[in-house]
Amino acid sequence: MLQTRPRVALFVTCLVDLYRPTVGFAAIKLLEAAGCQVEVPEAQTCCGQPAYNSGDRTTARDLARNVIDTFLPYDYTVVPSGSCGGQISHHYPGLFDDSDPHYRGRAEALAAKTHELVSFLTDVMGMQEVAARYDGVVAYHDSCSGLRELGIREQPRKLLGSVQGLTLKELVDRDVCCGFGGTFCVKYPDISVRMVSDKAKDVVETGADTLLAGDMGCLLNMAGRLKREGAPVKVRHVAEVLADMTQDAAPIGEPK
Amino acid sequence: MVHLTSPAFKENAARALADPGLQKALARTKPQFHGKRAKAVAGLPEFEQLRNIGRDIKNHTLANLDHYLEVYAANVEKAGGVVHWCSTADEARAVVLEICRQAGAKTVTKGKSMISEELGINDHLEAHGITPVETDLGEYILQLRKEPPSHIIGPAFHLNREDWEQSFRESHTDLDPKRVFTERRDILTEARTKLRSRFLAADVGITGANFLIAETGSSVIVTNEGNGDLTQTLPKVHIALASIEKVVPTLEDATSLLRLLARSATGQDFSVYTTFSTGIRRQGDLDGPEQYHVVLIDNGRSNMIGTDFQEMLRCIRCAACMNHCPVYGATGGHAYGWVYPGPMGSVLTPTLVGVDKAGHLPNASTFCGRCESVCPVKIPLPKLMRHWREREFERHLTPGTIRTNLRLWAWFAKRPAAYRAVTRMGIGALGLLGRGKGAFKWLPFAEGWTRGRDLPAPEPGGTFMARYAKARRQGR
Numbered sequence: 001m002l003q004t005r006p007r008v009a010l011f012v013t014c015l016v017d018l019y020r021p022t023v024g025f026a027a028i029k030l031l032e033a034a035g036c037q038v039e040v041p042e043a044q045t046c047c048g049q050p051a052y053n054s055g056d057r058t059t060a061r062d063l064a065r066n067v068i069d070t071f072l073p074y075d076y077t078v079v080p081s082g083s084c085g086g087q088i089s090h091h092y093p094g095l096f097d098d099s100d101p102h103y104r105g106r107a108e109a110l111a112a113k114t115h116e117l118v119s120f121l122t123d124v125m126g127m128q129e130v131a132a133r134y135d136g137v138v139a140y141h142d143s144c145s146g147l148r149e150l151g152i153r154e155q156p157r158k159l160l161g162s163v164q165g166l167t168l169k170e171l172v173d174r175d176v177c178c179g180f181g182g183t184f185c186v187k188y189p190d191i192s193v194r195m196v197s198d199k200a201k202d203v204v205e206t207g208a209d210t211l212l213a214g215d216m217g218c219l220l221n222m223a224g225r226l227k228r229e230g231a232p233v234k235v236r237h238v239a240e241v242l243a244d245m246t247q248d249a250a251p252i253g254e255p256k
Numbered sequence: 257m258v259h260l261t262s263p264a265f266k267e268n269a270a271r272a273l274a275d276p277g278l279q280k281a282l283a284r285t286k287p288q289f290h291g292k293r294a295k296a297v298a299g300l301p302e303f304e305q306l307r308n309i310g311r312d313i314k315n316h317t318l319a320n321l322d323h324y325l326e327v328y329a330a331n332v333e334k335a336g337g338v339v340h341w342c343s344t345a346d347e348a349r350a351v352v353l354e355i356c357r358q359a360g361a362k363t364v365t366k367g368k369s370m371i372s373e374e375l376g377i378n379d380h381l382e383a384h385g386i387t388p389v390e391t392d393l394g395e396y397i398l399q400l401r402k403e404p405p406s407h408i409i410g411p412a413f414h415l416n417r418e419d420w421e422q423s424f425r426e427s428h429t430d431l432d433p434k435r436v437f438t439e440r441r442d443i444l445t446e447a448r449t450k451l452r453s454r455f456l457a458a459d460v461g462i463t464g465a466n467f468l469i470a471e472t473g474s475s476v477i478v479t480n481e482g483n484g485d486l487t488q489t490l491p492k493v494h495i496a497l498a499s500i501e502k503v504v505p506t507l508e509d510a511t512s513l514l515r516l517l518a519r520s521a522t523g524q525d526f527s528v529y530t531t532f533s534t535g536i537r538r539q540g541d542l543d544g545p546e547q548y549h550v551v552l553i554d555n556g557r558s559n560m561i562g563t564d565f566q567e568m569l570r571c572i573r574c575a576a577c578m579n580h581c582p583v584y585g586a587t588g589g590h591a592y593g594w595v596y597p598g599p600m601g602s603v604l605t606p607t608l609v610g611v612d613k614a615g616h617l618p619n620a621s622t623f624c625g626r627c628e629s630v631c632p633v634k635i636p637l638p639k640l641m642r643h644w645r646e647r648e649f650e651r652h653l654t655p656g657t658i659r660t661n662l663r664l665w666a667w668f669a670k671r672p673a674a675y676r677a678v679t680r681m682g683i684g685a686l687g688l689l690g691r692g693k694g695a696f697k698w699l700p701f702a703e704g705w706t707r708g709r710d711l712p713a714p715e716p717g718g719t720f721m722a723r724y725a726k727a728r729r730q731g732r
Contacts (some may be wrong), residue, residue, distance in 0.1 A: 014669075014721055015719055017719050018719055018720075021715055021723050022715075023722075040721075042672065045672050050662065053645065054649065055646040055647070056646075056662055059670075063670065068375075148625040148628075149625065172303075176624075178625035179622060180622065181623060184623075186705055188583075189617075190270050191269055193708030193709060196708075197585060224695065225711075227694075228693050238293035250694065253710060253713070254693035256694075
């Protein structure tokens, strides 16, 4: 563990902000347990991915500037999402070319100290275990950006392994996308639904009663499909279980 | 020639998803490709390093493409071959037809070649009274069925055994009705019987090329059926069709890439046949053509050099990207609507037919990145697809509703206080609507989402930022 308490800025992400505030509070609890001093900068909105992946670089750049200005002063920026985390740590620098060396440098500096939540806890803060209990059989879905862009695979499994009462099951084809893909899911709903139906089938086949992942987009997509099929699987963000906060909110898509 | 239906990608995809035969065929992707590639890769510890080498060989060649093409052409000519430089598909078709005419050709055998599909060679020859005969098993059945390929290495991947049997029974009128087609071997035997005489009768053999080797002037093809060898050695005239980016500097470079190719494609260490063709038959040679023509085709490639899309020219056509693509796995190759399907096609097709026509292709991706992770020459396919989305956005080809929604969202996202206010209201309203339900079966403006899945309602109690601010005010 680090000796001093690093100042960590939480980038909440728009989906957690709007859809699943408990994930934000769970992230704060975990970061504090890991010895961080957590702040939530008020000027944050969205990392800009919808614009970036729709080809609107100008808007993506404008939003990136705002995030860079807001978050650069902190020791670390931590994001409870592989995809938004990857946007800042892997894609921001490329938004600024040689014509804007000032922001290019700032983007690179922010990228270097931005991390997805769970990998930050284990890899940077050295967290080995969590103080949590969850009585259930859990399947963990690797989100694509987390898995392939950020190399997050063992970290959540390691921490989940320390949760009392939890049994972890692996999905077949665990490196296959759930079909969310940001705006893809509404631009190409037929294909997206087919992909998420395949994933829902794999989830049900594990026999797990709970599905966890680290990205709200994938979670909303998979929860929506499981719910449509009437599958009795509880869907939650992995931080809720790790922070022992599953009492704070009903599973995603379930009435309170 | 492949009829362009890329503009109707959505309709094509919907039809494909509802086609049980196609879906049955596509279910073979996993057993046929995934596990085999993974096993082949695991069996070669230096595979990752080899990917870097492959990428570097191609990058170096592309940076010096004019030089290597000239060296290559000189060496082809030294070996008695002729190089035809063609800027466009029209020119290439005309050259091929002229060579066939000069040879007095009535029938032409063909090895599997995607550039031939791109050029529409078969239709062109047929229109001028020359009969092309596809000799790759998959291409042969597609020619009988008058269908384009749906996959770049398994052209008939969309067909099931029953489809093969049906096509044979319809086309091979002399076929004994009692013949059974239960095994792959039964199909092979039938095709072989028909093809043997065609090989011997052909006046010209046309193949593609997996690589062109500058230092030796050789063209290389890999096949698993040996049909390519018969195509290029039995007739008097061999025409090799190749786009300009197929050239590599040395024999050693070609072998490095060959080590990547079959492993990435089919999970074989090597294809069954790897054939190097250098020039014409020399004195004392047991076989070989009297004439050896290389038709070097640009057809839009050189326009990619120096642009965001140059990296696409590294592609060695292994098909690993489509084999591992969940979108291809759902729709199959025909939905993409042109010659090259899957992620590599989603980057290449807009270059070759125009992004105004093929704009759906780079959009129909979740950017899951699985294609890039298996690409033997590390082409950043999602990044290149995103570049196409940028071109579309710049040229106002992005649909108006998407642009309007983006603009509206961006206006608020750039103004945190306004964003805070409007999201608080919106989420409050949605929260009230969804209270007690947990999820919506249907919502106005969310039909794309709710057609096949519920839309989870936001967690009650307001946005995170509002709740956090409140907690701070209360001293937490």
